[in-house]
Amino acid sequence: MFSRLFALTLTVSLIVSASAPPQKIYWGDAVPKGWNGKWPAKLLTVPEKTNYERTASNKEVLEFIDALRWSSDKVQVMTVYISPLRNVCPAVILADPRVGRPDEAAKSGKTVVYLQGNIHPYEPEGKEALLMLSREILFGKMTKLLDDLIIIICPNFCVDGNDTLSLSEGTPHFLGSGSNSQNLNLNRDAVRVDTVEVAGLYRNIFNRWDPVLIFDAHLMGRVQHGYANGYIHCTVPAAAPEPRDYVFDKLFPSVRNAVRDNYGLEVFTHSGTDNKWPPTIWGPGQAIWSNEAKFVANAYGLRNRMSILAETPGHEPFERRIYAHYALIAETLGYAAAHGKEMQDICRKADADVVEAVKTKSESGELRNWTAGKYESYGKVDILMYKERNISEFVPGTSVRGKMAEHMRRAPELVKGVEFMAKAVGTESAAMPRGYLIPAEYGVIAEKLRIHNVKVETLAKPLKVSGEQFVIDKIDRGRGGDYSANNMVRLKGGFAPSPEREFPAGSFRVDLAQPLANLAFYLLEPRSADGFVGSGVFDGIFEELEAGKRSIVYPVYKYYKVLD
Numbered sequence: 325m326f327s328r329l330f331a332l333t334l335t336v337s338l339i340v341s342a343s344a345p346p347q348k349i350y351w352g353d354a355v356p357k358g359w360n361g362k363w364p365a366k367l368l369t370v371p372e373k374t375n376y377e378r379t380a381s382n383k384e385v386l387e388f389i390d391a392l393r394w395s396s397d398k399v400q401v402m403t404v405y406i407s408p409l410r411n412v413c414p415a416v417i418l419a420d421p422r423v424g425r426p427d428e429a430a431k432s433g434k435t436v437v438y439l440q441g442n443i444h445p446y447e448p449e450g451k452e453a454l455l456m457l458s459r460e461i462l463f464g465k466m467t468k469l470l471d472d473l474i475i476i477i478c479p480n481f482c483v484d485g486n487d488t489l490s491l492s493e494g495t496p497h498f499l500g501s502g503s504n505s506q507n508l509n510l511n512r513d514a515v516r517v518d519t520v521e522v523a524g525l526y527r528n529i530f531n532r533w534d535p536v537l538i539f540d541a542h543l544m545g546r547v548q549h550g551y552a553n554g555y556i557h558c559t560v561p562a563a564a565p566e567p568r569d570y571v572f573d574k575l576f577p578s579v580r581n582a583v584r585d586n587y588g589l590e591v592f593t594h595s596g597t598d599n600k601w602p603p604t605i606w607g608p609g610q611a612i613w614s615n616e617a618k619f620v621a622n623a624y625g626l627r628n629r630m631s632i633l634a635e636t637p638g639h640e641p642f643e644r645r646i647y648a649h650y651a652l653i654a655e656t657l658g659y660a661a662a663h664g665k666e667m668q669d670i671c672r673k674a675d676a677d678v679v680e681a682v683k684t685k686s687e688s689g690e691l692r693n694w695t696a697g698k699y700e701s702y703g704k705v706d707i708l709m710y711k712e713r714n715i716s717e718f719v720p721g722t723s724v725r726g727k728m729a730e731h732m733r734r735a736p737e738l739v740k741g742v743e744f745m746a747k748a749v750g751t752e753s754a755a756m757p758r759g760y761l762i763p764a765e766y767g768v769i770a771e772k773l774r775i776h777n778v779k780v781e782t783l784a785k786p787l788k789v790s791g792e793q794f795v796i797d798k799i800d801r802g803r804g805g806d807y808s809a810n811n812m813v814r815l816k817g818g819f820a821p822s823p824e825r826e827f828p829a830g831s832f833r834v835d836l837a838q839p840l841a842n843l844a845f846y847l848l849e850p851r852s853a854d855g856f857v858g859s860g861v862f863d864g865i866f867e868e869l870e871a872g873k874r875s876i877v878y879p880v881y882k883y884y885k886v887l888d
């Protein structure tokens with residue numbers, strides 16, 4: 325499927341370039357002159373005011389948002405959370421006419437999109453690009469976007485990390501940290517939700533506003549590819565395939581061409597290689613991306629919605645990195661404005677389909693879903709690469725290693741026929757039951773599910789069911805999942821049928837006939853790669869039950885049939 329689309333887009337762009345003069349491509353550290361436009365002083369961002377040597381502090385982000393709202397009637401400001409260090413994390417809702425509540429957004433029929441910067445504050449270019457884009461959307465050449473979109477922007481997601489400054493190599497000269505004030509990486513917290521930051525994101529944005537598409541902006545250290553930005557979608561095999569396939573097959577190729585045509589940048593998938601020359605593999609598994617749900621963009625795909633994470637190369641100067649995110653986000657918004665209805669329909673259909681499948685196919689046990697996955701090849705692809713590594717040099721006359729390698733200012737090489745290892749496939753599966761039952765004493769699990777917006781009912785009277793239970797014989801711990809901030813937990817054991825069991829009033833019931841069935845399944849299945857068990861949410865409970873020392877029953881029961 326992909327290679328056909330890819331061939332098609334190549335043909336189209338060749339036809340276009342035959343008739344129109346080709347857009348100049350900006351390589352390395354180059355940006356078009358005057359790309360950011362001309363703005364009054366109060367609407368200039370901190371990088372613009374400092375020759376791209378500084379990024380905005382928390383207060384300067386608030387000041388910029390304040391300038392926007394005193395100049396426009398299309399802005400609504402909201403608080404996403406208040407941090408452990410008592411910093412406020414603001415988001416703006418841009419809409420024409422202005423909307424202040426989710427029901428107004430739903431009534432408008434417009435497509436709700438959520439854009440996030442600075443989940444990793446040492447990657448501040450997304451934050452700055454989003455501030456510049458808000459200005460453009462409200463007062464500049466992108467005002468038409470609000471005819472079709474409601475755009476929620478949280479430019480500075482990790483506020484505590486943003487103001488934890490250290491001296492950097494290169495620009496900006498001062499950088500925030502990669503974690504929050506508890507030293508937790510917020511982009512590994514999408515399953516556990518241990519942090520007020522991610523809990524605030526879920527409660528106040530995802531659960532209330534239900535964006536059709538989210539975009540999360542990052543930077544990726546020293547890469548050897550020749551792309552100005554790398555995008556990736558949700559690659560959790562348990563997530564409904566239609567929304568994530570749509571992002572990969574339709575949105576990405578179209579946005580890629582538009583970024584080339586309108587901004588002169590080459591962008592492609594967030595991927596790495598096998599470090600051979602010439603490389604033989606190109607895929608996200610080589611670039612700190614996985615099939616697991618701990619990343620915000622991956623977890624969001626489990627909600628039958630569309631998500632994108634993007635990583636611009638880290639060795640390039642600050643202005644170039646801001647430009648790269650600006651271009652990719654602008655064209656993603658352009659695509660969403662033109663195709664919003666189609667995107668909404670695909671997501672709503674995925675909601676309806678999973679409910680229908682649970683209602684009709686779960687009782688027999690025939691309905692299954694994936695608990696783990698890997699990447700396979702889509703076929704061969706041509707990629708832009710630099711042969712030499714990027715070793716940064718000293719800026720002349722200084723003790724700063726902030727200068728990108730000279731060869732990376734030139735055009736990269738086109739390497740042909742590389743295996744495109746980006747197709748997410750399932751490797752292990754489990755039956756999707758009609759629902760799960762959780763004993764009353766594990767209210768902490770019910771509460772976690774509710775933060776994820778999973779519907780959990782507290783039984784008012786006893787419920788008799790049949791189903792199966794998982795017997796845990798052994799617990800393996802360690803870095804089972806790559807790049808995890810948590811020790812991954814793997815259970816040894818197996819399911820045993822349980823013909824009849826009664827749960828008393830006060831127990832928690834998760835009926836999977838709900839739109840978030842895939843998410844609830846992934847979180848609660850005992851053998852999901854990084855569900856609640858895999859990411860350690862059950863650790864305390866397992867310790868109390870002396871799991872591992874003796875065989876015990878996993879406290880979450882899978883029911884297929886209600887008996888009374």
Ligand SMILES: [Zn+2]
Nearest residue numbers: 444447542543
């Ligand atoms: Zn990052």
